[in-house]
Amino acid sequence: MKDKDYINLIISTKLAYFSKIKGFMILRPYGYKIWENIKNILNKMLIKTNHENVYFPLLIPKSLFNIENNYIKSFSKECAIVTHSRLKIKDNKVIIDPSSKLNEELIIRPTSETIIWDTYKEWIQSYRDLPVLINQWSNVVRLEMKNKIFIRNSEFLWQEGHTAHAYKKDAIIEINIIKKIYKNLIKKKLSIPFISGYKTNIEKFSGAKYTYSFESLTKYNGKSIQLATIHFLAKNFSKAFNVMFTNKNGKKKYVWSTSWGISTRLIGAIIMIHSDNKGLILPPKIAPIQVVIIPIINNKNLIYKNKINNIIKKIINNLKKIKIKVKYDNNKYITPGNKFFKYEKMGVPIRITIGKKEIDKNIMEITRRDNFKKYYLNINNFKKKIIKILNKIQKNIYIKAKKNMKKKTFFIDDYNLFKEKIYNNCGFIISHWDKNNKTELKIKEETKATIRCIPNKFKEKGRCIYSGKKSYKRVVFGKSY
Template identity: 40%
Template sequence: MKTAITPTRSENFSEWYQSLIVASDLAENSPVRGCMTIKPYGWAIWELMREEMDRRIKAAGVQNANFPLLIPIEFFNKEAEHVAGFAKECAVVTHHRLKMIDGQLQPDPDSKLTEPYIIRPTSETIIGDAMSRWVQSHRDLPLKLNQWVNVMRWEMRPRMFLRTSEFNWQEGHNVFATHKEANEDARKMHKIYGEYMREVLAIESIMGEKTEEERFAGADKTYTVEQIMQDGKALQAGTSHDLGQHFAKSFNIKFLGTSGKLETAWTTSWGTSTRMMGSLLMVHSDDDGLILPPMVAPHQIVIIPIVRDDDTLVMNNFSQEIGEKLRAKGIRVLVDTSDMRSADKIWKWIKRGVPLRIEIGAREMLNNNLTITRRDIGRDSKQTISVDELLNSASDLLNTIQKDMLSVVQERNKILITDVADLNKLDKYLTDGKIGFFRVNYEQTLDKKFDDLMEKHKISRRCLDDKDPSYVFVAKSY
């Protein structure tokens, strides 16, 4: 059977992913090495994702703010351990002026900065510096800050949405008076991320703590939201760090405690990014294109009037009327009255993953009927119903689609997680091409033999099992 996306997932998952992004018009590679341009349809999805995440972050008592893009290099020098994890591949600003030299614009040698600046790869350092001024007394605590910004980490092997040199994210940075509060906060944000993925993106995640080996540079504890793609590989979709007093000490975040003594604070940081878009694509899409959960679909319903030459106006008007009635119920509806052929319109919106498609033919209009098709199920869900029936059931139907998409992922996850008794068994599974997450005894992975397996199969420890932290999930990853 011909599919809209070639190659298919089973033929070549990685190429399918690239084709999917092109076919659904989400983004494209830019002329800037390793950076992407997010096109309007992709950005519209991201805006919906961001809005809902922002709402949940604010509900957790966090305030948004905005810190500088550039970070003085001295801030990195204060943070040897952090730097070891991050600073290697950063964009460095060394000049502040251009000059025409030999007919070509070049950095003006006279504008060389005494101290170079780094484009933020993450903002613990510059926000830590601000916190050292903003936090003076225990009354200033807790202080909970977040920013939605672009960051940059030079990427040698970029992939759209998954690894790009520049990406958009939210980074939260909270300060507390005690370690207990900080640790609880890191867990709380972790939990909020997990709920968000489930309730908004319709993705069930594997939630757990990173092992010592995989922790964020400078963190006491890192909690991660890991997700299983359709090819069985892992994607880390959001992390929350209990940073202990690491940054508080380096940046001198101190407060006058209730006892009147100066105390060092405790911080956390937590982030999610446009990487979630990559997960959304690789978890839900099929060989015909995107499948969007209704909550993040720019158009939850598309209405396509199947016009012949003579009835275009009346068909379009009829469709617009239904569109208006659905919008009045708070549903995002697109009525596609463009001059493309109907069959092309249908495929366009299949590829772009609109959750519910409505087709209206001339005879249907006369009977006040229309035909609906769910994107997640496809032609098997196709049915003709009355306009009234649609208007009464549309919201419920979208909720059902949202829930069903989650169920599919939950069921698939069960199949894609395998308990493994020992490393020999793990080696065999992987050699045989078994895909997914493998649950292994953590102690066993500290053996040199596991290092060999990591190398051989390109696997890594994803996170400890929350239900029994003596086990760790191991998988290939993005």
């Protein structure tokens, strides 16, 4: 899929639409449903692990950014700022009323750490107030110079978790819980394979002590996409906002904290990782339509028409009983062939076709979107089998994506070969690195490749691909979106 096809696919399947403002997208029902499904799945997992949802305001007073923390460096160049509160009409034109200038400018949140930590200061007094396990579903605005719909928007929807803990070990436990949850979401629900690991100092969230991230590769151009991040903030924010609690011994201590998030970028990842030349392929677990039923009706034979309709009604009822999201497309003005193409493009995992042939044999024809395999199931006995097929699709697209990721992953120890692979967009290059910031920057300068993450699993002695210095671990290089 080329970039142009990516955009065309999004527009033509009505996932999203461009708004009039640069980098701001309109999520249409089909796209928004995918987000709702992702949200519902993740939300359940977070609630189960004792997290609670809150909502903090969109606007943050500028003064809250006056803190001693590198954090502001991340966003200072991409903030939307509110300066006035009134409009007025002058010469038939709307203008900003100059007299309504705000005493203090308001920043549209690029992320909510500041306002949340400023509030935690008031909420947290005692060890009994801890932990604070809070999550927020919201939008944030970052006026990016370069946009790519879903992947790099100026506004996006996300989930931001902000937790506070009495002890470091509690914060670490929290991070491990979120790691598991994200892993489950990405691998099992979105069928996306990934490599995960720590960010380098240069690549990490600047407010964090360290950042853990999940990275995957697009199917066609081998660019890496960041899927989720988890930050160990240590005491960075509690110190910046003076958030202290009194422990059991009556001593004042700064709290430990974490933050973590996923965003609508995941939808972009799903598109770029699973789609084929016929269109989207949606993982069944998040597909707005899991099964589409297309009747083949011939108007000449009304008996069959009625029979087909009646049987399809029964099938729909049975599918609804097992909570399968089903759509019956009985539009008589569109030919079956047209419908086939339409729903294939939309990535609907399963298509059921029923016509005279099926009715005569008491069966239904089932076609999988992922590999176009056909099954013929008995009309009275199909529920378990449909679920099985949906699960198979869920797994199969993961396996396909994983194979693709493996095909584009190389262990390389020669810098010339490294440069060649990166130049040809070959995906993840796993090489030794001397842990030196300067080396990392030099490599970036020469090849545009960055260190996507440092997984634990590549422990092995070697020599840095660039400097030749000692290395104890391989790291993952790639070109990112």
